[in-house]
Each structure stands twice: as C-alpha cells, then as structure tokens.
Amino acid sequence: MANIAAKRIKREFKEVMKSEEVAGGAIKLELLDNSWTELQGEIAGPPDTPYEGGTFLLEIKVPETYPFNPPKIRFMTKIWHPNVSSVTGAICLDILKDQWAAALTLRTVLLSIQALLSAAEPNDPQDAVVAKQYKENPTLFALTARHWTHAYAGGPAAIRDFDAKVQRLLDMGVDEHQARVALSTYDWELERATEQLFNREE
Amino acid sequence: MGFEIKRFQGDVDEELICPICSGVLEDPLQAPACEHAFCRACITEWISRQPTCPVDRQAVTASQLRPVPRILRNLLSRLCTSCDNAPHGCNAVLKLDSLPSHLVECEFNPKRPMPCEAGCGLVIPKDELAEHNCVRELRALIATQQGKLTDYQQELAEQRLIINEHKRELALLKEFMRAMRVSNPTMRALAEQMEREEVVRWAGSLARARVTRWGGMISTPDDVLQMMIKRSLSESGCPPHIIDDLMENCHERRWPPGLSSLETRQNNRRLYEKYVCKRVPGKQAVLVLQCDNTHVDEHMMVEPGLVMIFAHGIE
Numbered sequence: 001m002a003n004i005a006a007k008r009i010k011r012e013f014k015e016v017m018k019s020e021e022v023a024g025g026a027i028k029l030e031l032l033d034n035s036w037t038e039l040q041g042e043i044a045g046p047p048d049t050p051y052e053g054g055t056f057l058l059e060i061k062v063p064e065t066y067p068f069n070p071p072k073i074r075f076m077t078k079i080w081h082p083n084v085s086s087v088t089g090a091i092c093l094d095i096l097k098d099q100w101a102a103a104l105t106l107r108t109v110l111l112s113i114q115a116l117l118s119a120a121e122p123n124d125p126q127d128a129v130v131a132k133q134y135k136e137n138p139t140l141f142a143l144t145a146r147h148w149t150h151a152y153a154g155g156p157a158a159i160r161d162f163d164a165k166v167q168r169l170l171d172m173g174v175d176e177h178q179a180r181v182a183l184s185t186y187d188w189e190l191e192r193a194t195e196q197l198f199n200r201e202e
Numbered sequence: 203m204g205f206e207i208k209r210f211q212g213d214v215d216e217e218l219i220c221p222i223c224s225g226v227l228e229d230p231l232q233a234p235a236c237e238h239a240f241c242r243a244c245i246t247e248w249i250s251r252q253p254t255c256p257v258d259r260q261a262v263t264a265s266q267l268r269p270v271p272r273i274l275r276n277l278l279s280r281l282c283t284s285c286d287n288a289p290h291g292c293n294a295v296l297k298l299d300s301l302p303s304h305l306v307e308c309e310f311n312p313k314r315p316m317p318c319e320a321g322c323g324l325v326i327p328k329d330e331l332a333e334h335n336c337v338r339e340l341r342a343l344i345a346t347q348q349g350k351l352t353d354y355q356q357e358l359a360e361q362r363l364i365i366n367e368h369k370r371e372l373a374l375l376k377e378f379m380r381a382m383r384v385s386n387p388t389m390r391a392l393a394e395q396m397e398r399e400e401v402v403r404w405a406g407s408l409a410r411a412r413v414t415r416w417g418g419m420i421s422t423p424d425d426v427l428q429m430m431i432k433r434s435l436s437e438s439g440c441p442p443h444i445i446d447d448l449m450e451n452c453h454e455r456r457w458p459p460g461l462s463s464l465e466t467r468q469n470n471r472r473l474y475e476k477y478v479c480k481r482v483p484g485k486q487a488v489l490v491l492q493c494d495n496t497h498v499d500e501h502m503m504v505e506p507g508l509v510m511i512f513a514h515g516i517e
Binding site: 003004007008011012067068069099100101102103 | 203206207221222223224225238244247248251252254255256257258259
C-alpha cells in the first residue's frame with residue numbers, strides 16, 4: 001500500500017477514536033487488517049428516523065490511491081433506504097463518487113452517511129423500488145424501514161402486522177429475507193408477494 | 203508529500219498540516235481564492251485528477267496555485283525535526299529550513315556515494331559497499347561497453363553501406379551530367395556559368411587577408427602541409443571542381459612566370475601589393491583567386507588562382 005494512504009488512514013483512525021461522535025456512540029471504526037486497507041465502520045441510526053435504535057455496519061476498503069480516490073464503502077447491514085441498494089448495500093452518495101475531495105476523512109464520510117439516513121435523496125436513488133415507495137407512500141416506507149431496522153440492525157420491535165406476514169410466508173417454506181423483500185416490494189400485500197415468490201420459482 | 207508528523211519535536215499546529223497527506227506541509231502552495239494550503243506534490247497530484255480545491259471544491263487549476271505567505275513559510279521553517287537518516291543512526295535535530303543542506307552532507311545517509319578503496323575506482327552507495335565486488339562490477343562494466351561497441355560497429359557497417367550506395371548514385375549522376383554536357387552546348391555553357399558563379403560566391407564568403415611579411419612565403423610546401431591546407435579549403439566550402447587545381451597551384455613549379463623562381467619573385471616584389479588576398483581559415487596561408495584579381499598582369503596569375511603558404515605574417 002502506498003505510503004501516503006497508510007499514513008493518512010493511521011492519522012484518521014486516531015482522529016475518529018478521539019472524536020466526540022465516538023464518545024457519544026454515534027460512529028465507530030474498527031481495523032480489520034494490519035495493512036490499513038480494510039476497516040469496519042459502524043453508525044447509529046439517527047434519532048427521529050425509522051433507523052433510530054439500529055446499528056449499521058459498513059465495509060470500508062481503502063484504495064492504494066487514497067486520498068486521491070475515495071474509499072469504497074457499502075452497508076453490510078441490510079437497510080431499507082432510497083439511496084442504498086437493498087440487495088448489495090451499495091451507497092449512492094456524491095462524495096463517495098465524483099464529489100470526493102482529498103480533504104474529506106473517514107470521520108466526515110461516516111457522518112455524511114449518517115446524515116444521508118436522516119435526509120434521503122429519492123431523486124437520485126440507488127434502489128428504485130425503495131425510492132418509489134418513499135415518494136408514493138411515505139408512511140408505509142417509514143414503517144418498512146423501521147421493520148428492517150428491527151430485523152437486521154437491532155432496532156426496537158415495531159410492527160406486529162408485518163412480523164405476522166413474514167411469519168406466514170416462513171410457514172410456507174420461504175426464506176425469511178426473501179419473504180421480507182417480497183413483502184416490502186409489494187407494499188406488504190401478502191397476496192401479491194406470495195404470487196411473485198411462487199411464480200418465480202416455477 | 204509532506205513530512206511525517208512524528209519526526210517533529212512538540213506539537214505541530216493543525217494549520218501546518220497538509221489536508222491531503224496529513225503530513226507537515228512540504229514546499230506548500232495555496233489555492234487562490236480560499237487560500238487552503240497543501241504540499242506542492244499533493245496538490246499537483248490532486249489537480250491532475252480533479253481541478254478543485256480538495257477542502258471546499260472551489261474550481262482551481264494548476265497555474266492558479268500560489269506560494270503560501272511568508273509568515274506560514276517562516277512558521278514551517280522554525281519547526282524542529284529529526285534527520286531523514288535517523289533510522290540509520292543520525293541524531294541531528296534541525297530546523298526544517300536547514301534540513302536540505304544537512305541531508306546533502308549527512309554521514310548516515312545509506313546512499314552516500316563512496317569511492318571503493320580496493321582500487322577499482324568506482325563510486326558506490328555506502329550501503330552497497332559491503333556487498334561490492336570490484337571484479338564483478340568491472341566485468342559488468344566491460345560487458346555493457348562491449349554491448350555498446352557491438353552496437354556502434356553495426357551502425358557503422360550500416361552507414362558504410364548507405365554511403366556506398368550514395369557514392370554509386372553520385373557516380374551515375376556525374377556520368378549522366380558529363381554526357382549531357384558533351385552532347386549539348388547549351389548545357390555546357392550553363393554548367394560553366396554555374397561553376398564560375400559558385401567560385402565567386404565562395405570567394406565572397408572568405409575574409410580578406412593581409413600579408414605583412416611576403417618573405418615568409420613557403421614556395422615548396424611538403425605533402426603534409428598541403429593536406430592540411432586542402433582540408434581547410436574544403437571545410438570553408440571550396441567548390442570541389444577547383445580544389446585540386448588550386449592545390450596544384452600552391453607549389454612554385456606551377457606558379458606563373460612572374461613567380462616561378464626566387465629571382466623572378468625578387469624582381470616582382472612590388473607587384474605583390476596589388477594582389478587581393480583571401481584568408482584560408484585558421485591557417486597561415488592566403489588564396490589569390492583569379493576572379494578577385496582580374497586587374498593583375500597575366501604573368502603574375504594562373505587559373506583558377508594561387509595558394510600561397512607562409513611560415514608567418516598573415517593577418
């Protein structure tokens with residue numbers, strides 16, 4: 001790994017560790033290997049959002065050309081958000097792409113991702129299905145996001161009706177995550193979700 | 203890329219840190235409007251990818267970057283740092299501005315060039331001295347020289363081939379021109395005119411010479427001296443069709459009646475001053491060309507001119 005990248009990451013790692021956000025539990029950063037190329041980030045779901053109470057893990061890969069190129073970051077924790085792929089965890093955030101600036105750091109990037117959870121950009125979506133729901137049925141979107149936060153990010157128990165529907169599909173032998181995706185996609189209409197799940201298998 | 207922050211004594215102010223490499227600013231430049239400062243190497247690399255300020259993303263081009271203010275440079279130069287060669291045992295602590303001069307003479311530099319004392323005469327980096335083997339190094343040197351020699355020989359052979367081809371073509375052309383000249387009187391006249399004009403042009407390009415001591419004339423120059431003069435004539439651009447004739451006329455046996463013996467020369471001495479002489483560049487010799495000396499008596503001149511070589515006395 002290029003000297004400058006390792007030097008920067010070491011310093012940024014210390015910066016994050018000393019920051020008030022870490023002290024307040026809003027973000028965390030952990031080192032995964034000794035070459036400073038792979039890290040694991042953690043952000044707390046912001047208050048007054050459907051993500052409140054959840055803890056979201058992020059995979060951080062530092063390219064050799066860092067900080068001239070942005071770090072590669074994706075959600076490892078599944079999340080229902082217009083700007084995050086519900087399938088791969090890929091994040092659509094300008095500063096991770098063409099708006100990257102060399103003075104940005106892991107700390108500022110983690111805070112930006114956290115801010116993205118509070119303020120989605122449905123017009124620049126990473127997940128078209130989620131974005132559509134966000135725009136057309138914001139209430140249902142918030143409930144779905146809360147349900148996912150409970151299921152994957154350790155958030156508080158939420159909507160009993162949703163849990164029951166997932167259980168119905170589980171009883172039919174459907175994989176839990178597949179069931180949740182299908183129900184979320186079809187606005188929690190059990191019939192359409194079932195139809196889609198079983199038609200696909202034929 | 204900036205200096206490792208750990209090398210500095212005490213705390214370094216955040217303002218002196220490059221936001222790109224997170225080291226202490228090295229040879230810093232600043233953006234024009236927002237005045238954010240970066241190491242020259244860091245910001246150049248960044249701008250080659252994206253023409254913006256890395257801190258606030260304002261548009262910046264490489265040519266707009268400016269040196270940072272003196273006060274910032276002074277603050278930087280006052281920082282105390284350890285030497286680059288600290289891992290190799292150098293304990294020096296220096297002001298940042300005296301680091302470059304220290305590095306040049308630092309005795310702990312593992313790459314410091316040292317002459318081999320075993321006698322091979324090579325200069326080698328200090329850290330390679332232990333591994334150094336005179337015979338092996340010299341053999342490697344011989345091998346590379348041999349390689350170069352072979353390359354040059356090959357090139358020479360190729361050039362020779364090309365020259366020979368050119369010579370053949372030239373001979374053919376000359377033969378062709380001669381045939382044209384013989385068969386066509388207009389051509390002959392044209393060719394002669396061209397040759398005359400060439401001589402006049404060449405004569406015009408030579409500097410005037412003044413002979414201060416006509417007594418220093420060498421009337422029977424030997425072959426070595428003649429070759430030297432001929433070479434100089436050729437280099438000065440002497441037209442090839444008269445060079446041999448001219449050189450024949452550097453010896454008294456070919457000189458006109460008025461110059462052909464010591465006695466006639468003594469008698470005609472006063473006529474020498476009428477000659478228009480031209481310099482043979484770099485030599486103690488003059489050219490007395492027919493085209494410059496149409497006013498001179500026939501018994502003092504021959505075609506296409508005279509070459510007079512002296513022991514000394516040419517200005």
